[in-house]
Amino acid sequence: MSERPIWLSEYDQMIRPTSKWKINDPNALKLQGPGCEVACTYCNQAFMDRNDEGMRLSSYLSPYDGGISVNTHLNVDRTEVARIEEDELIQELIIYPYLLPTTPVVINNFSDPGLNWTESIRLAHRIHSEIDHQSTTIFITKMPMSQSHLDELEGFKAEGGKPLVVVTYSEMPRTIEKASNPKRIKTMRYLHAVGIPVIASLRPIIRGMNDSEETLSTIVNSIAGNVDAVIYGGLFIDPNYTLQAFAKAGFNLDPEYVKYMYTRAKHLPNDIRDRVQRIIEPQKIGAPLYDHATCAVAFIETVKYSQPRANRMALWVNGRQTNFHTCGNICSQDQIGQCVTAHNRPNEVAASDAKTTLSKIDPDGRYSSLGFIPSITQSGMLLIENGALNILETMPIMEASGKRIDNLPDREGFLFRCAEALSNYLGIDSSVIHDAFQVDQEWVLVVEGDLTGDNNVLATRYVRTNSRCRCHIIDINQYQEQKKAVESLIRNGNI
Numbered sequence: 282m283s284e285r286p287i288w289l290s291e292y293d294q295m296i297r298p299t300s301k302w303k304i305n306d307p308n309a310l311k312l313q314g315p316g317c318e319v320a321c322t323y324c325n326q327a328f329m330d331r332n333d334e335g336m337r338l339s340s341y342l343s344p345y346d347g348g349i350s351v352n353t354h355l356n357v358d359r360t361e362v363a364r365i366e367e368d369e370l371i372q373e374l375i376i377y378p379y380l381l382p383t384t385p386v387v388i389n390n391f392s393d394p395g396l397n398w399t400e401s402i403r404l405a406h407r408i409h410s411e412i413d414h415q416s417t418t419i420f421i422t423k424m425p426m427s428q429s430h431l432d433e434l435e436g437f438k439a440e441g442g443k444p445l446v447v448v449t450y451s452e453m454p455r456t457i458e459k460a461s462n463p464k465r466i467k468t469m470r471y472l473h474a475v476g477i478p479v480i481a482s483l484r485p486i487i488r489g490m491n492d493s494e495e496t497l498s499t500i501v502n503s504i505a506g507n508v509d510a511v512i513y514g515g516l517f518i519d520p521n522y523t524l525q526a527f528a529k530a531g532f533n534l535d536p537e538y539v540k541y542m543y544t545r546a547k548h549l550p551n552d553i554r555d556r557v558q559r560i561i562e563p564q565k566i567g568a569p570l571y572d573h574a575t576c577a578v579a580f581i582e583t584v585k586y587s588q589p590r591a592n593r594m595a596l597w598v599n600g601r602q603t604n605f606h607t608c609g610n611i612c613s614q615d616q617i618g619q620c621v622t623a624h625n626r627p628n629e630v631a632a633s634d635a636k637t638t639l640s641k642i643d644p645d646g647r648y649s650s651l652g653f654i655p656s657i658t659q660s661g662m663l664l665i666e667n668g669a670l671n672i673l674e675t676m677p678i679m680e681a682s683g684k685r686i687d688n689l690p691d692r693e694g695f696l697f698r699c700a701e702a703l704s705n706y707l708g709i710d711s712s713v714i715h716d717a718f719q720v721d722q723e724w725v726l727v728v729e730g731d732l733t734g735d736n737n738v739l740a741t742r743y744v745r746t747n748s749r750c751r752c753h754i755i756d757i758n759q760y761q762e763q764k765k766a767v768e769s770l771i772r773n774g775n776i
């Protein structure tokens with residue numbers, strides 16, 4: 282019998298191991314600050330993965346939507362606080378069940394891989410040559426690249442590696458981001474010229490800082506003809522950190538960035554999103570513009586590396602319909618073809634692949650009784666019957682099956698995930714929960730009051746994210762009318 286709880290935390294050692302770190306100084310784990318000496322004001326490493334005592338818990342291997350994040354070291358600003366030997370990291374990666382041969386690996390993204398290109402490229406070589414890894418190796422950087430490192434990266438590609446360099450560039454002022462804009466533009470140009478795929482990551486775009494037509498046009502002129510794809514995005518905010526950090530750097534963020542914000546979240550106002558889409562014209566840049574990095578990576582694999590892949594997060598799922606009609610406006614026909622093929626996989630075949638992958642990430646057999654059934658309201662989605670897996674656990678299952686995977690939990694699992702969401706995201710005790718009931722394949726949580734002051738819209742979002750299942754919240758004080766409305770939504774195939 283496993284001693285681990287049935288409801289895994291995302292910090293579980295199976296998912297995000299930390300036990301092999303060599304800690305240089307335990308006190309340094311409590312240091313506050315950015316993830317490396319580049320010290321960008323918006324650095325999310327300054328607030329991510331900390332326990333209640335403020336100690337960093339980041340793992341050397343962690344799944345996220347982009348792939349598996351592989352890190353040799355943890356830094357706080359200039360101080361290296363933990364390191365894992367490369368040999369040990371490779372051994373850990375070999376047995377890591379979340380890495381499928383088709384999963385991208387992301388090198389040293391808790392700092393900047395370009396601060397030590399030699400180490401980062403060497404690690405990429407070793408992963409390629411010592412592990413059955415056929416997918417892209419991603420470097421997310423703001424650093425310049427010397428000719429010798431460029432040669433090394435070309436050598437990696439010549440040996441069959443699939444490097445993909447994501448250059449973060451959004452015309453930030455030097456007070457917010459010290460790395461040089463002209464140098465990284467040059468890096469993009471070099472990489473593109475020698476045939477190493479490069480994605481310009483226009484992140485973060487922030488109101489009043491780099492969202493004007495003029496700045497966006499400067500970006501267009503800088504990257505036109507020099508990149509293979511473009512992604513954009515908003516600011517990742519921690520309500521207890523980000524505002525103060527920007528104010529300290531001399532910039533006051535618009536109050537909209539924390540309105541209705543209870544927990545960490547990314548924010549890109551809709552009018553800025555529209556402006557980016559209007560000005561960053563794919564025809565001018567010579568590359569597609571995506572708002573999801575996973576779409577851009579799938580596109581690079583399919584089109585630039587002739588290694589056909591669907592988006593590993595199955596982002597086309599959207600209620601009874603799909604999003605393919607909007608994909609047609611941004612994506613290549615070859616890539617859409619891959620995603621459509623995954624979407625159309627017979628459910629029995631996809632469920633069998635899902636089950637095989639589930640057993641891979643579940644060596645103790647805790648999930649052995651769980652099966653997969655098709656959703657009746659979400660086209661192309663499979664549900665884990667009686668499952669309450671966290672989102673990180675569903676990622677390799679989605680990748681292997683080609684389907685979007687959600688839970689259809691039992692009552693116990695649903696209530697557990699709801700209580701966790703209310704406590705972690707909203708700081709609300711689970712005593713507000715009155716009841717829960719199921720309507721077809723969706724759950725309804727009954728709570729006392731309007732928890733987020735917006736008819737529980739935000740609360741629903743957090744509960745959905747955390748339970749990874751289709752669910753709704755109703756207020757016990759408006760039980761009858763809200764119950765009716767929710768039941769009708771579910772029965773009419775809401776999205």
Ligand code: SF4
Pocket residue numbers: 575576577579580591592595596597605608611612613616617618620
């Ligand atoms: S087809 Fe759609 S979901 Fe698939 S990669 Fe392209 S934009 Fe993304």
